[in-house]
Amino acid sequence: MNGTLAARPGLVGPVISLLEREILRFVRQRSRLISSALQPLLFWILLGTGFRASFQVPGAAAGSDYLTWSFPGILVLVILFTAVFSTISIIEDRQAGFLQAVLASPVPRLAIVLGKVFGATALALGEAGLVLLAAPLAGLPLTVSSILLTLLALAGIGLALTGIGFCMAWRMDSTQGFHMVMNLFLLPMWLLSGAFFPLAGTAPWLRLIMELNPLTYGVRAVRLALGAPAAPGDPSLTLSLGITAFFAAATLATAVLLVRTRAGGPGK
Amino acid sequence: MVEGVEQAAVPVQVRELVHAYGEHRALDRVSFQVSPGEFFGLLGPNGSGKTTLFRILSTLLAPASGQASIFGYDVAAQPDAVRSRIGIVFQSPALDDMLTVEENLRHHARLQGVPRRQRSQRVTELLTSLGLSDRRRQRVGQLSGGLKRRADLARGILHRPGLLLLDEPSAGLDPRARRDLWRTLDKLRGETGLAVMVTTHIMEEGEFCDRLAILDEGRLVAMDTPANLRAAVGGTIVTIRADKPDDLARAICEQMKIDARVLDGAVRIEHADGHALVPRLASAFASRMAAITVQIPTLEDVFVQRTGHRFEDEQAGEPS
Incomplete structure (x- = not known):
């Protein structure tokens, strides 16, 4: 026993180590790298071009088209894809034994959540940052402040969505189940966030759902930060950012609680 | 403390x-x-x-x-x-x-x-x-x-x-x-x-x-x-291969007063000291035996003896 090398691992070291692993894995899976940025871009070009003729931005000057209007939502979709696919690996990690080893190590439970969530958010931000470079093509000129504000809003959305993904993956033992929830819950959440069509002009019940959807305020924040067409009278940038920050804090707190109470994950 | x-x-x-x-x-x-x-x-x-x-x-x-x-x-x-x-x-x-x-x-x-x-x-x-x-x-x-x-x-x-x-x-x-x-x-x-x-x-x-x-x-x-x-299972297990295992088992029981059974076409004797038994069996029944082996009980035998059922080796089963 005298020879033991184990000290208290602290919080920062393990978080950095888990984050590094997340990034290394991602960089080495080239297909993931490409698909999570390319798929939303493809959606944008196809849908944007298709809707161009029929879509008129409510309350905006003539000439602004769907390609411009939908660009902020596409950035959020990049975040959603990258963040969610990163959290799927929690299920794979449990099947492979990796997660058990982490759980049976003296690492603080908070570090397990933060390492995963920060790692996935960093990857999502990197991908969305690349797509952001296409903003001038969408007719949205970039300035230093618009870039920084957009990244800030996207970071908040990234933390919140990774937090949700973490909580879902933690309770599941198959990746198929996760894909189902992704299709039945997360994609509709994006569709009803004002990313795909505006709140204005929708049926009252739908508008209510959209207003209760926390992601609506994330999309709104990105829209305002980029100077993209927005309906007047909606929440300000500060309020939208505030709601997004609260959304992120809530999902992260839930994830930490879940890890503390259900150490072993589902089953067995 | x-x-x-x-x-x-x-x-x-x-x-x-x-x-x-x-x-x-x-x-x-x-x-x-x-x-x-x-x-x-x-x-x-x-x-x-x-x-x-x-x-x-x-x-x-x-x-x-x-x-x-x-x-x-x-x-x-x-x-x-x-x-x-x-x-x-x-x-x-x-x-x-x-x-x-x-x-x-x-x-x-x-x-x-x-x-x-x-x-x-x-x-x-x-x-x-x-x-x-x-x-x-x-x-x-x-x-x-x-x-x-x-x-x-x-x-x-x-x-x-x-x-x-x-x-x-x-x-x-x-x-x-x-x-x-x-x-x-x-x-x-x-x-x-x-x-x-x-x-x-x-x-x-x-x-x-x-x-x-x-x-x-x-x-x-x-x-x-x-x-x-x-060892707790009981000494050794002696197995004899023979052309007519039933006859041989009966003969061993009668002449040597030990319990011999036939299992899977071979004579099986559970005995505390099988090694000492082999020369005696060989000199008495050499012409009627094809092969003779002495084995120490395996852990499988231990499990069977302690639980009364076989050790199931189900590869497919989920560990509990």
């Missing part, structure tokens, strides 16, 4: 441990102790409760009642103290296939709290000692099952634990890789005095252990050295 001081030297102390999933009692009042430097085996078929016990000792599952402590620290009340003193090798290796052997080890060294200054040295030391130096830059996903297991073993002992827990370490290994694993464990014990507790459903693996506990349906049915367990 006098007890605590004494207990600090005991790698594993389990008292009256109970755990249930709903109605099903996975562990039923299990008690045992593992001594320093000992190789302790937990042998049982799938569903016997050994994985549940393993998860409790790994701090991944809290016991329903009873007590389990590692070097004097309670697994439920002081999990972090336990976690820094045990190394765990899970059934499925805890390494990331996308990362190299060295990257994996450095990552886990950080998670285990190995001090920064010692990390590189410790990783190099283990790679050398486990014969993995030339693989350090290879991705784990490209390694063979045996090498992957060895790399995972290195991961388990990075922080120099006093106790190593292994869950079905031979899963997916061929016999050569299995022997190699046990030789490595033995070497580590020689170097560091490591105590090892291993769960297995493979009989031959039980033979590698100093002491063996046999678990069946959550209960401990036997615990001793493999040799003593076998």
